[in-house]
Amino acid sequence: MLDDAPHNPAARQTLTAYLAGVGEATGAVVQAARPRERSSGLCRTALGIDDGAARRVLGAIALERRAETPATPLLVADMLARAGCRLPE
Numbered sequence: 751m752l753d754d755a756p757h758n759p760a761a762r763q764t765l766t767a768y769l770a771g772v773g774e775a776t777g778a779v780v781q782a783a784r785p786r787e788r789s790s791g792l793c794r795t796a797l798g799i800d801d802g803a804a805r806r807v808l809g810a811i812a813l814e815r816r817a818e819t820p821a822t823p824l825l826v827a828d829m830l831a832r833a834g835c836r837l838p839e
């Protein structure tokens with residue numbers, strides 16, 4: 751899907767919806783983890799994800815393992831790391 755998105759409108763739409771869902775869900779988890787009494791967030795910068803970030807994260811997986819490796823946990827971990835998030839234990 752990631753490779754087809756630049757030239758295939760259906761793949762681009764699917765990829766956009768998937769990445770938006772991952773981003774929204776990650777944002778909701780971070781928001782829910784923030785203590786109510788603290789007005790500041792748990793991240794140094796805003797969360798964000800795009801096809802470039804997804805390509806970089808998934809490109810780090812060995813080619814023979816890509817089909818069997820769940821992408822979502824890797825993308826969420828990358829988003830949290832890039833934003834400098836510290837979630838409570």
